[in-house]
Amino acid sequence: MDENGISSYHRGAVYEHVFELDKLIKHMVIDSLNILNIKMGGIDLIINDSGPYIIDVNATSNFSKEFVDFLQKNPLDKMGDLIIDEYLKIEEAAG
Structure with a gap:
């Protein structure tokens, strides 16, 4: 969410059903949650030509x-x- 309260969803990001998560992304997410000792929350990531990047981790998601x-x-x-x-x-x- 930016300083005006506009979320990335409202700026054009989309939710997408993923039925089989890429192994690299799965490991990135699980490792991040374990390192941060988070049992449930939200992880935002982007994927571009360079690969996947975690851009935000929230222990309690909005x-x-x-x-x-x-x-x-x-x-x-x-x-x-x-x-x-x-x-x-x-x-x-x-x-």
Whole structure:
């Protein structure tokens, strides 16, 4: 999102169903999430003639209505469950 609140989606970026993720991209995403200790979030990437580049990583993503409509479900529902589960693990460990 830029300083005017305009997301890349609103500037022409498109959501695309990917049924089989390229191995390099899959490793880049998983490695990034592991390094940053993120269990769920959003990763933006671009692909050009030089290859794929991760341009943004968000532990909590700002899922647009268009993205939720695209997925046909709201990822924030799952994120809420994850937060509760992690909190309960911390509580249990603290005794």
